[in-house]
Amino acid sequence: MSKIPDLSWYAGVSQKKNLFARCPFATVESCPRYYQSLSLSAQTGATEIPAKEDERLLKKWKKATSGRGQTNTPHRFILPTQDFQCLQISVQK
Template sequence: MSIIIPDIEWYERQSQKINITPRCPFSSVERCPRYYQSLSLLKDAGTTAIDSKEDKRLLKYWEKNDLWPKINEQATAIAGNPNNPGHFWNFCPEVAFDRFGYFASDLNAYADELYIELAHEKLGREGAPSKDWRWAWSSINPMHYSQCPLYSVLMHKSEAEVKHILPEKAPELLQNIAWLLKNWKRHWLIIVFAAAVIILTILFTPFLNWLKQYLDSFFRLTNRFT
């Protein structure tokens, strides 16, 4: 059985296959509860902690969100030696890569030095490359962000927000623009005029704003002496 090495090359190939962005668009503590939870817990694994006030604010924010895990099996978790935890479960693959170099939701270290020695002997006989995760981990679960259980929900919420923000006439406006571009030869004068108006507006708006401020100041000054 071939071993999947979920490094950056593997990750980008998965993204290309389904024609989506190379990295997760929700990789932010403000946009995804799993990203936040993963990053926050890494302080127990020797990573620089989020500022305590910021961490409390984010925790309070996400606990009220419907995407926050309701049972322990859904929650991101770290287990093992308190000084050197070796089990990372339900992790954001983006956070896991930034910390460990592999895009995975679960990573489990070897139980002890004996298991590490036996694994290394086996990998040496196989000629395993240095980037093979088995040199450091007993098992991992490779994951692309599109497989994350929160991704589809976040994407749906994001699309709903965009539709709410866009005016109701937006589809009609886009259709009109597409029609003009398709028939530009017949209506080139309209297109040129519209482009000229846009360019002149961009160029002269700062000047008009300055002129308005100047005139307002002038009239206020004049009123003082009248």
């Protein structure tokens, strides 16, 4: 059976590898997955990214990830479902 990649799993792997327990790229400017997960989390009641900032970031990451299986649905240009959201976002909820 596969392990569920939750915070305990992530921290354990990090500890075994003598690494930090948080992703150094977990910012909307550094990681498209982090941005997309944060943007989508507003649909579940989390604080929204301001509209202008969200639009700017969406354009940035669409441009940077063009050709990687884009769809026509906004904010779904990288990951097909929220099942693949950034772990950093999922542990902040």
